[in-house]
Amino acid sequence: MNDLSNASRRKFLKAGAVVGGGLVIAFTVPLARRFAGGGEATPAAPATAPAANAFLRVGSDDSVTVLIAHSEMGQGIWTALPMLIAEELDANWSRVRVEHAPAAPVYAHTVFGMQMTGGSSSTWSEFERYRQAGATARALLVQAAAKQWGVAPADCRVENGVISSGSHSARFGELAEAANALTAPEKVALKEPKDWKLIGKATKRLDTPEKITGRAIFGMDVKFDGLLTAVVARPPVFGATVKSYDAAKAKALPGVRAVVQVPSGIAVVADHFWAAKQGRDALAVEWDLGPNAKLDTAALKAEFQRLADTPGLVAAEAGDPAAALKQAARTLKADYHVPYLAHAPMEPLNATVKIDPDRCEIWAGTQFQTLDQMVAAQITGLKPEQVQIHTTFLGGGFGRRATPTSDFVSEAVHVAKAAGQPVKTVWTREDDVRGGYYRPAYLHRVQIGVDDKGMPSAWQHAVVGQSILVGTPMEPMMVKDGIDATSVEGVADSPYLKGIAAHRVDMHSPKTGIPVLWWRSVGHSHTAFVMEGLIDELALAAKQDPVAYRRALLKDHPRHLGALNLAAEKAGWGTPLPKGHARGIALHESFGSIVAQVAEVSVQDGSIRVHRVTCAVDCGIAVNPAGIVAQLESGVAFGLSAALHSRLDFQEGRVQQSNFHDYVVLRLGEMPQVDVHIVPSTEKPGGVGEPGTPPVAPAVANALAALTGQRLRELPLRLA
């Protein structure tokens, strides 16, 4: 390194030391116009000037800080988005740092038009934008270097955070200030896939150091002087309201500062959680139970069954299935059921709110920043831009932290407002399990006709269950002609149905008073179980191998076939197993990816044991194969909890389960070996956070059918 650059570095470092945070380059990139999800981007992002430093900062200390517009909830976006920037920037990966971006219009989802994390969409929806951000920064740094050295930008090389040309060489940090003064180019060229060094390389998570030392800050861990904690007494029945309450005993407890009424119930505000919890337990609240006091799961099921035999809204239709059924060689009629489910993320819900005359600050592990901001603005009378959201790490999300009503955030704003002090509102586990926003229960009633070769020739399918979207701000955008696509996704658009000339899907969206929500994989969490169970039933009835049967039905779907064949091959489909073991297969497309899984099961002392799940995933370009493997393992575990254990029941309007002793989820000893195989692909990236969940319940059910002859059509799976 020559004297000049050494001198420059000293000067820059000094300048950096003076400002404290290092030198930064600040720029923004426009929204990409076309996205992997298809269609044009919603021009919902307001035309106001985007915030500076929107996506990355290069510090004089050579650090590259990436601001991620999405929430890290375990899915690894904290690593995948920085990979996209570092790839185009040719950064030194070991100097990459990550922060959650603030809530601002510039961070709106490139397709959904608001700042949010969900739908397994973060990687594919940011694939252009984050690479462009990296390429723009690279161009600026190169321009700064070229100017300094009097060479052409084309004669500069960038590698590992160092720019060089001939005998010149400088690290990013040395050029950051000069680059900051330049104007960003209008257009930058992105690398050809053949030149990728990071994209496609299995890369370890960047958030591990803080998560193995207790330093990671989740919403629950937010603390500052003067912060109080609240625990809220909520209605025992959905929709119940406070008739009267007596807070005398609660107020007498040491540490309790205030008892305030908010729309969702009565909040006890105290110095710390334990005092608030004791205070909440000491409250005497009389409730007006309202219209849902008789809610009962068995009655709901009967009502769903009644509805299934009535005509519903038509979600898909071709030919004349009623006539085709009459002509069928044989018919199959089956009901499939799935229960209400809680997400039960390990971190119970919470949010911290501090309200000042001119602003409201919120600290929360949230998936829906824009809606939280709007709702908080309404409650406080502030403008949305006066509501600052500090996104913390999320101790699991699975959809629960993406509520269209902003339930847990808005409640915390109400509590802080009523208390007149900064308050962290914390839910107990019981509050979380009983707090609603569940995966809706569903009934599928299906009649299938098969031809003399056992192949389906008629398919009539009724789907009965609550709509997630009706009544939310997303309804106008996502519900068409009364059809909530999330209720029937995986059925109405099934590749199997497309190949059957006569089919019809009816749907009913009964209203029950139970708040429902997307739960990891949304509609696919039940439709895969139903479709893959039925296809397996048909294969067995036709005395055909389930893999061969699927191959025949999916002959026009090469990507499905690719995943199916890879899973079957890697699982050793058809090869001998230990006595008492059997395999089952299932295949499902969701969120732009296709996942096939082979489950190997046995029954020990009447209990279902899942020994191994072999997965094949086609998710298009694999940005971070290590993250994909982890997400598939995770999806299997999440799906197995529902396949084997979890359910919520209502009696007399009340949720019967309350904590992990009766809302049962998978434990370590039950975790099968999971092998993940990624189908090599140059297709646009698909999602990976959710697609691993849908196939596992049917794969296990199909294996059990092979092993025991019992066809289980209800979750959680229970052997007779």
Place this chain on the structure above:
Amino acid sequence: MKLTVNGTAHEVDAPPDMPLLWVLRDLVGLTGTKFGCGMAQCGACTVHLDGTAMRSCVTPAAAAADKSVTTIEGLSPDGSHPVQRAWAELDVVQCGYCQSGQIMSAAALIATNAKPTDADIDSALSGNLCRCGTYLRIRAAVHRAAELSKA
């Protein structure tokens, strides 16, 4: 009440029945130990009391008064405990919320069992839930931590 946490003595003003978890989090200010269920069902609150893994959410503060409490923050000064190294090596964490408890349970196991079997691990960590399903890596990382401990 006097409490020794990670080698440091603290004087805390806590009712004797206040769970150790909340004393650690809200009074001592160590938030690495997590609240997950409040009834010893999930293990997120696991700490060591004189080296033994305990669920701090159901342990009254008074029960810890004369004992040495170790939390995730005190397991090593710099994340270099063999369990932490193994966790990093095998890229175990996802959301991370349960991992303090998982790591504390694992550290207590390998402190008394130099070469745990799968069954030993499943048994020692069966009380630690993970909704992200990092179980496979947890099991593998405990084996790896046992190896690293010997080195």
